[in-house]
Amino acid sequence: xxxNNRVRQRPSAAATGSAAGSPYERLAGGxxxxxxxxxxxxxxxxxxxxxxxxxxxAAIVHLELTHVWWDARLNRTxxxxxxxxxxxxxxxxxxxxxxxxxxxxRTIDLQQWQRSAPTAIPVAxxxxxxxxxxxxxxxxxxxxxxxxxxxxxxxxxxxxxVSLF
Numbered sequence: 001x002x003x004n005n006r007v008r009q010r011p012s013a014a015a016t017g018s019a020a021g022s023p024y025e026r027l028a029g030g031x032x033x034x035x036x037x038x039x040x041x042x043x044x045x046x047x048x049x050x051x052x053x054x055x056x057x058a059a060i061v062h063l064e065l066t067h068v069w070w071d072a073r074l075n076r077t078x079x080x081x082x083x084x085x086x087x088x089x090x091x092x093x094x095x096x097x098x099x100x101x102x103x104x105x106r107t108i109d110l111q112q113w114q115r116s117a118p119t120a121i122p123v124a125x126x127x128x129x130x131x132x133x134x135x136x137x138x139x140x141x142x143x144x145x146x147x148x149x150x151x152x153x154x155x156x157x158x159x160x161x162v163s164l165f
Contacts, residue, residue, distance in 0.1 A: 053157055056160075092123055
């Protein structure tokens, strides 16, 4: 065996003279680029948000989702769990964006959420996952495989709508 079989390692940020390191190191360390977003980046982000909102609205109108609750094929237990889960996720959002800053007069740094609100993001994530799974289970008897696509579009529309505030 030759010595050429060694694993090649990337030089560290200190060795290269780069203060920030890789994007993964910046995220793990909580450091982000100080560069502000350009106008085109802002427009692209807003356009993507609008696309998800339009798609989810079109799905609601076209598939008449407002009438699904009264359909006998709906799995009501799963639908109720889905609504409760999305209610919890919305409650976490209201806590982070309104209750803590305005009522408790506490600053929530969303970049360092592990320190300022250690359980909020994991609870919202768990609620979102449970809500997604139970929504698919609730709608499966009605829409079958289409329920996966439908719930994905509605879920991204929900997340986009919540993030606009």
